[in-house]
Amino acid sequence: MSDREPIPEIPLRMAPESSKAKALVDGSYGHQEAGDRHKLGGDPDWIQGDETPECPECGEPMELYGQLDHLGSVEGLKDGGMIYVFLCRKCYITESVLQFH
Numbered sequence: 001m002s003d004r005e006p007i008p009e010i011p012l013r014m015a016p017e018s019s020k021a022k023a024l025v026d027g028s029y030g031h032q033e034a035g036d037r038h039k040l041g042g043d044p045d046w047i048q049g050d051e052t053p054e055c056p057e058c059g060e061p062m063e064l065y066g067q068l069d070h071l072g073s074v075e076g077l078k079d080g081g082m083i084y085v086f087l088c089r090k091c092y093i094t095e096s097v098l099q100f101h
């Protein structure tokens with residue numbers, strides 16, 4: 001594990017600019033409302049069980065760099081999925097994990 005301080009949880013707020021993006025984010029684009037669990041750092045908000053990856057280089061558990069919530073059922077992460085991005089700050093290697101309901 002890195003001896004650096006863990007990344008504190010920083011919620012990310014969406015700021016859509018185009019009308020199409022705004023409609024998608026507020027749920028009026030014809031499907032479920034986009035999630036609001038986007039964040040940097042902190043601990044993963046696992047939908048299923050803990051799948052924290054180990055660094056393929058040093059074997060240590062990787063740190064959550066951020067998680068990206070779904071954008072509704074049509075845009076890819078069906079049924080409220082989430083993408084978790086992990087980082088080994090010692091080896092500068094990233095891994096991602098996808099979970100959904």
Ligand SMILES: [Zn+2]
Pocket residue numbers: 055056057058059060088089090091092093
């Ligand atoms: Zn590593």
